[in-house]
Amino acid sequence: MRIHNLHIYNTLTRKTEKFVPLHANLVGMYVCGPTVYNNAHLGNARTFISFDVVFRYLQHLGYKVRYVRNITDAGHLESDADEGEDKISKKAKLEQLEPMEIVQRYTVDFHGVMRAFNALPPSIEPTATGHIIEQIEMTKQILDNGFAYESNGSVYFDVEKFAKDYNYTVLTGRNLEDLLNGTRELGGQDEKRGRLDFALWIKAKPEHIMRWKSPWGEGFPGWHLECSAMSRKYLGEQFDIHGGGMDLAPTHHTNEIAQNVSCSQNNTPVRYWMHTNMLTVNGQKMSKSLGNSFLPHELFSGSHALLDKGYSPMTVRFFMLQAHYRSTLDFSNDALQAAEKGFIRLMSAMKILPTLKTADKSTVSIADLEAKIYAALDDDFNTPIALSYVFEGVRIINSVNDAKESLSTDDKIKLQELMQQIVHDVLGLQQEETANTDKIDGLMQMILDVRTEAKSRKDFSTSDLIRDRLKEIGFEIKDGKEGSTYSILK
RNA sequence: GGUAUUGUGGCCGAGAGGCUAGGCUCAGCUCUGCAAAAGCUGCUACAGCGGUUCGAAUCCGCUCAAUACCUCCA
Numbered sequence: 001m002r003i004h005n006l007h008i009y010n011t012l013t014r015k016t017e018k019f020v021p022l023h024a025n026l027v028g029m030y031v032c033g034p035t036v037y038n039n040a041h042l043g044n045a046r047t048f049i050s051f052d053v054v055f056r057y058l059q060h061l062g063y064k065v066r067y068v069r070n071i072t073d074a075g076h077l078e079s080d081a082d083e084g085e086d087k088i089s090k091k092a093k094l095e096q097l098e099p100m101e102i103v104q105r106y107t108v109d110f111h112g113v114m115r116a117f118n119a120l121p122p123s124i125e126p127t128a129t130g131h132i133i134e135q136i137e138m139t140k141q142i143l144d145n146g147f148a149y150e151s152n153g154s155v156y157f158d159v160e161k162f163a164k165d166y167n168y169t170v171l172t173g174r175n176l177e178d179l180l181n182g183t184r185e186l187g188g189q190d191e192k193r194g195r196l197d198f199a200l201w202i203k204a205k206p207e208h209i210m211r212w213k214s215p216w217g218e219g220f221p222g223w224h225l226e227c228s229a230m231s232r233k234y235l236g237e238q239f240d241i242h243g244g245g246m247d248l249a250p251t252h253h254t255n256e257i258a259q260n261v262s263c264s265q266n267n268t269p270v271r272y273w274m275h276t277n278m279l280t281v282n283g284q285k286m287s288k289s290l291g292n293s294f295l296p297h298e299l300f301s302g303s304h305a306l307l308d309k310g311y312s313p314m315t316v317r318f319f320m321l322q323a324h325y326r327s328t329l330d331f332s333n334d335a336l337q338a339a340e341k342g343f344i345r346l347m348s349a350m351k352i353l354p355t356l357k358t359a360d361k362s363t364v365s366i367a368d369l370e371a372k373i374y375a376a377l378d379d380d381f382n383t384p385i386a387l388s389y390v391f392e393g394v395r396i397i398n399s400v401n402d403a404k405e406s407l408s409t410d411d412k413i414k415l416q417e418l419m420q421q422i423v424h425d426v427l428g429l430q431q432e433e434t435a436n437t438d439k440i441d442g443l444m445q446m447i448l449d450v451r452t453e454a455k456s457r458k459d460f461s462t463s464d465l466i467r468d469r470l471k472e473i474g475f476e477i478k479d480g481k482e483g484s485t486y487s488i489l490k
Numbered sequence: 491g492g493u494a495u496u497g498u499g500g501c502c503g504a505g506a507g508g509c510u511a512g513g514c515u516c517a518g519c520u521c522u523g524c525a526a527a528a529g530c531u532g533c534u535a536c537a538g539c540g541g542u543u544c545g546a547a548u549c550c551g552c553u554c555a556a557u558a559c560c561u562c563c564a
Binding site for chain 2: 031032033034035040041043044045046047048050087172173174175178179181243244245246247248249250251275276277278279280283284285286287288289290293318319322323324327328329330332334335336337338339340341342343345346348382384385387388389390391392395398399401402404455458460463464467468471476477478479480481485
């Protein structure tokens with residue numbers, strides 16, 4: 001276990017607090033996953049990349065982490081007022097497919113996107129439809145505890161009753177009265193008693209495809225319930241970290257807490273709530289409904305109208321890590337361009353690091369650099385600051401390579417370990433080169449030898465011709481003190 | 491309308507009462523046959539107006555602007 005001093009910003013307290021897990025060395029973390037009725041867009045990806053770094057860093061520190069991220073494959077209605085159609089069912093009807101075909105298609109898509117961004121798979125990825133029994137049991141328990149009521153085959157959570165015994169708005173700190181006033185009036189024939197009440201179980205209309213038997217008739221679970229039931233099942237009545245996008249805090253997470261508390265009577269089901277901020281486009285939130293969302297493949301290929309060219313998954317991951325997870329991040333061509341250059345510089349430094357020559361003494365302090373990087377990550381996963389010090393490392397590597405600074409053998413090993421662990425293991429950034437096979441390498445070496453020979457004869461027209469022609473094909477030549485090297489341009 | 495949050499140099503984006511964030515761009519220099527790369531140096535910063543303080547981009551107040559939530563979204 002690494003000695004550390006991790007602090008996490010907790011939405012519950014609106015403060016950055018020292019992280020102390022419930023059980024030493026073990027961490028339970030739940031993150032709200034996607035509703036698989038559509039392609040995942042980049043905003044979704046940002047959240048999961050942010051939590052991927054959290055997961056990776058916790059593991060790096062030596063914790064045994066159980067990371068649960070659900071797949072919502074039922075119960076998510078079009079409106080939080082518990083009206084409208086189930087999103088999956090709607091899409092299924094639209095495309096004339098089985099709901100499970102929709103679920104399968106977009107789950108596969110989601111996993112592909114996560115893999116492209118080098119996000120580690122969670123420890124458990126449970127689905128809502130796989131936990132109907134748990135959700136029914138939980139609904140029963142909440143009913144028994146008196147915080148829900150049945151109405152015409154549906155079961156609703158009684159928010160105002162809950163608010164008498166507990167703090168319903170702990171997470172957002174909002175005033176309950178304001179919420180009540182801000183919500184629309186209930187219609188005359190409404191099944192709900194209170195304006196803020198939400199469904200635990202919803203009676204299926206005759207045309208509804210996805211339905212299960214329950215003590216209250218055939219129906220399906222409410223959206224908020226699955227996360228409560230599954231986090232409870234796999235992480236217990238109280239666990240360490242719960243995460244999700246900021247837009248989930250006021251409704252989804254608030255209701256989740258109410259369900260957990262009313263079910264188990266445990267006042268604090270989650271100790272640290274983490275919320276990631278939104279990805280914006282021209283200052284506006286990227287969202288499916290606004291129609292300004294980017295699909296990952298549009299970004300990789302550059303086919304989106306707002307882009308000049310494509311950007312690789314690792315460039316995008318690097319770009320996202322240059323902003324803190326609790327800040328909005330604006331998506332633009334210029335910003336991506338800058339990120340791409342920076343990322344390439346980082347990766348080429350990583351590549352020359354093992355080849356550096358060592359000296360008797362170091363002129364730089366690797367221990368200092370290490371301390372600064374860990375201090376940044378310990379401060380609420382501050383990846384932009386950590387990256388700024390990683391670039392200090394890049395400067396050191398390049399300077400040593402230019403013989404302007406020197407490294408002892410020990411320090412070189414230390415720097416290699418540090419860069420490897422931070423850049424690859426924690427930040428999840430990796431070299432992404434087009435197939436660099438041995439044959440290409442041998443061929444290029446031969447060409448470079450011919451060119452070097454020409455240069456030694458001061459036949460610069462030949463050496464320049466070789467360089468220019470190779471560049472046209474997509475190979476860039478760099479002449480260094482120790483000879484020429486090549487890299488494949490994208 | 492209510493409730494929040496934010497406003498940093500050409501762009502992105504950290505920080506946060508006194509000490510160069512960083513990346514990209516641009517200009518100059520060093521190195522190099524040239525180029526590229528790399529290193530060094532420099533550039534118009536902290537929305538506006540007041541206040542607290544020896545000192546504020548950082549705290550307080552007001553104004554302006556933007557965004558988010560209150561309705562589906564990570």
